Amino acid sequence: MTDSSLSAGNLLLTGASGFVGKAVLSSLLAAKRWRIVCASRSAFSSDVEHVPFDLSTSFDLQSSLEGIACVVHMAARVHVMNDTVADPLGAFRAINVTATLELARQAARAGVRRFIFLSSIKVNGEQTAPRQPFTPEDRPQPQDPYGISKYEAEQGLRALAAETGMDVVIIRPVLVYGPEVKANFRSMMSWLSKGIPLPLGAIANKRSLVALDNLVDLIVTCVDHPGAANQTFLVSDDEDVSTSELLRRMANALGKPARLLPVPAALLQAGAALLGRRDVAQRLCGSLQADISHTKARLNWAPPVSLDQALRRTAQEFLEHPSL
Template sequence: MTKIMLTGANGFVGSALKAELVSGSGIHLVTAVRRGRKSPDCVAVGNIDGGTDFSEALAGVDVVIHAAARAHIMRDEVDDPLAEYRKVNVEGTLNLARQAVSAGVRRFVFLSSIKVNGEATAPGNPFHADDVPSPEDAYGISKLEAEQGLILLAAETDMEMVIIRSPLVYGPGVKGNFASMIKLIERGVPLPLGAIYNKRSLVGIGNLVDLIIRCINYPAAANQVFLAGDGEDISTTELLRGVGRAMGKPARLIPVPAGLLQLGATLLGRKAMAQRLLGSLQVDISKTCELLDWKPPYTVEEGLRRCFERSN
């Protein structure tokens, strides 16, 4: 039986992963949470940073899956965002990894972000797992620094490292911009996004969880960086229409030229939002599929439908 310690079990990805691991066979799951009722399978460790003590949660563990992080914040109001991200995403991660080595953990699976690669791609020129990283914001920089520390630690010890970078993750209970988009379509709000021809890679929560589980024991995953994705790239217009079909409500889209929208966003100081809606960000998951003998179990259409099937 494989004993796994999971951090971030109360988060969006962590909670979905926990549900699958608990229901699986041959796995003993222990969760490390910030606070909560202590039990043999749940250990409260407090806030995650460079001083967190994980020793109790790591006892007898074979594999650590580190999903906890200071998440990306669109309008961070702290004086030094990078310093805050580093406390959790770099110092907290490497502190856990060093303790995992001391505890005899054989594999450390780290959930990173496509922001390590960068913020945008030219259409038809996707990011690859082995590209030179080019993060542009504090969150992406912190994730890259954590990755670099883990790679060095793996080179110096017997613990294997697996890094998974994901683009936007969607699924039942998703929050943030994706949830806002769902609400707008549900309310029938007309959106000026009916003529956007960009290409975006996404990953449904079902596909991401399946990939993480694949990396727990698969030999070829050791000391590799993988990109996650659904294997389908769609435009913002196609995504909005797909969400509408999945919820049984047509998306009311007005075909406004992307150039005009870009100009308006620039004048209003919303260039970052425009990039997410109008720009392209594609990932090539061929390395992931070939090296792991894996393919996404759900299409984008199925993933979107699952968002609403589970909530009804």
């Protein structure tokens, strides 16, 4: 089922040149159901119309938003390790809260029907207890500046929806991986590909991940699904794995043996604490699970790609372009 007022028409995307954004744009273009406008610093594709847009400066998209049915807002100041700015929270708020809400206000004034906001599971928190996955109904507990900024943006968007009647859809993904993934996930593939022994063979945690294809499918579904209006959706592959299992399955996708040493998690955590890297140990040894039952039931949706299928696609791209 689709909302006929949104199922065909004009869409405006922000962040369409990013890791997730490029895949969303490609999927929307393939569907051939919408005229797409990309708001970005500079033009990057000849297939769509571009309008100048920079979250870090003042902007006026009012005229460009006229006639737009749906805004998909993916541009953001993203989570960064070892942030060096003097006021990280202020920097995140300027982009992820102030600029996001200004864009949403301009969209509402222009008569945009729906505003889709790509948030983060960090709004829920950093870690889950055993058999207690995060849900959309949980009390938010963001702990770092990025998560706090995303939560504050969510609050502002909900207030704007109540005030103006514009639908707001909030999507909180867990860790996203897929072809061209960078950062820690790509480092993990590099270690496995080189056969480097890793002390991660005895981790019994549970973590949710989401393949890029699955996240994109959900975002596109939310563009015109009537059940998405004013909802908050968690998204994952719906198959949680331990760090050890993920490494083994990733190694298998790469066609490499997983050289994992069974070092107890407690010992890893103690060593990380001595080195001042508790955050690294938490990500490797702690659990973070997302319950997506609300997403599946509300939208009659299921992740179209399995974890192993997505790992194979990710591995294939890595093997073809290992130095990306």
